[in-house]
Amino acid sequence: MSDNTTIPEPSAVSDHTSSSTAIAIVLPSLFAIVLVILIAIAFLLPRINPAESAESKEERRKKRMAKLDKSVKAQNFESWARRQSDEHPDVPVVRNPLCVICLEEIEDAAQIRGLGCLHVFHQQCLDDWFSRWNEYCPLCHRPILQCPKGQSAVQRPEDSASNLPVAAMV
């Protein structure tokens, strides 16, 4: 009599253990699948994004260089110096100034870019400088890109047209 009530049916025991075993297998494997999917997404996303951002960065760099070319025309030093002495007769232009980026003299025939601040650099040197996202003149830190006439993007207290230093002062 007492045996019947205390010992459970063998089949019931095996059912119970098999269902809990199934849960013990299914749940971790579900977790594993979800985890694999998450890891796959985490791996895939950065691989897609840097490619896109690198491309857009290259695009932006090209646009930037085009803007520089438009704003600060490349020319040889001799014609730049001639124009400067016409436009700013009060500011002496020294022959063959130093390009502070490569520390070499600027020859008359060298292709240069003369900034609005009257600082002069080899075209190649300034292009390298500007393409590395430098916005300002390496010498006086005024903006390299010219603002539309009558506007000034960066107002600095020392900005005064009559007090512009010349590239050649280096």
Ligand SMILES: [Zn+2]
């Ligand atoms: Zn140079």
Ligand SMILES: [Zn+2]
């Ligand atoms: Zn400058």
